[in-house]
Amino acid sequence: MRIDILTLFPEMFSSLDHSIVGRARKSEKIDVNFHNFRDFATNTQKHVDDMPYGGGQGMLLMPQPIFDTMASFPHENARVLMMDPAGRKFDQAFAEELATEEQIVFLCGHYEGFDERIKTLVTDEVSLGDYVLTGGEVAAAVMIDATVRLIPDVLGKKASHEDDSFSSGLLEYPQYTRPEEFRGLKVPEVLMSGHHENIRKWRLSESLAKTQRLRPDLLEKYELNAEENEILKG
Numbered sequence: 216m217r218i219d220i221l222t223l224f225p226e227m228f229s230s231l232d233h234s235i236v237g238r239a240r241k242s243e244k245i246d247v248n249f250h251n252f253r254d255f256a257t258n259t260q261k262h263v264d265d266m267p268y269g270g271g272q273g274m275l276l277m278p279q280p281i282f283d284t285m286a287s288f289p290h291e292n293a294r295v296l297m298m299d300p301a302g303r304k305f306d307q308a309f310a311e312e313l314a315t316e317e318q319i320v321f322l323c324g325h326y327e328g329f330d331e332r333i334k335t336l337v338t339d340e341v342s343l344g345d346y347v348l349t350g351g352e353v354a355a356a357v358m359i360d361a362t363v364r365l366i367p368d369v370l371g372k373k374a375s376h377e378d379d380s381f382s383s384g385l386l387e388y389p390q391y392t393r394p395e396e397f398r399g400l401k402v403p404e405v406l407m408s409g410h411h412e413n414i415r416k417w418r419l420s421e422s423l424a425k426t427q428r429l430r431p432d433l434l435e436k437y438e439l440n441a442e443e444n445e446i447l448k449g
């Protein structure tokens with residue numbers, strides 16, 4: 216997968232140098248390219264923003280530096296994502312969709328927003344969540360992280376993300392590792408029983424209870440099967 220990031224602050228993406236995403240870059244499963252659109256500003260002061268027509272607070276990104284940056288690299292079939300708090304909310308399903316793309320372009324703004332004409336270059340306006348960040352960089356880094364880990368062979372085992380919270384529509388069940396008892400806190404007996412069917416049932420029941428407690432909104436969208444219905448009623 217090729218990733219292109221349009222930003223005034225490439226140094227804000229140092230998280231992409233490390234851990235799983237860093238390794239995916241080293242092994243060339245992803246190719247990350249930065250484009251500082253200030254380099255494309257044509258005015259002598261290298262300004263990339265200006266005041267909104269009609270008045271109002273704040274500055275807007277001008278179209279010219281963004282259009283010229285986009286023209287400087289190939290992106291024929293790319294998804295072009297504009298980081299925008301007013302966009303579609305990013306979620307696991309969207310990350311799964313993006314993980315199948317060959318190229319993704321992330322457009323990160325600062326200031327109050329973008330000149331509307333920039334949106335003609337964009338396939339998706341995407342928000343990280345219902346809060347306003349100082350710029351799109353942190354949002355793009357989160358979306359890249361969530362997407363890259365879903366690319367085949369980026370995580371060790373395929374199963375590593377199939378049990379994730381959100382993949383199934385339920386939150387993930389609690390997990391334990393050694394020791395069996397730590398400061399008086401014990402690992403549930405069933406997990407050490409070796410009884411696979413009982414372990415499966417326990418995990419399902421914990422997932423359901425946790426989702427009901429922390430994210431009832433997820434449970435509303437989830438289609439319960441007969442066994443799950445039984446567990447929740449009981």
Ligand code: ADE
Nearest residue numbers: 298299300342343348354
């Ligand atoms: N830029 C500022 N806030 C944002 C958000 N919540 N999501 C994406 N981009 C943003």
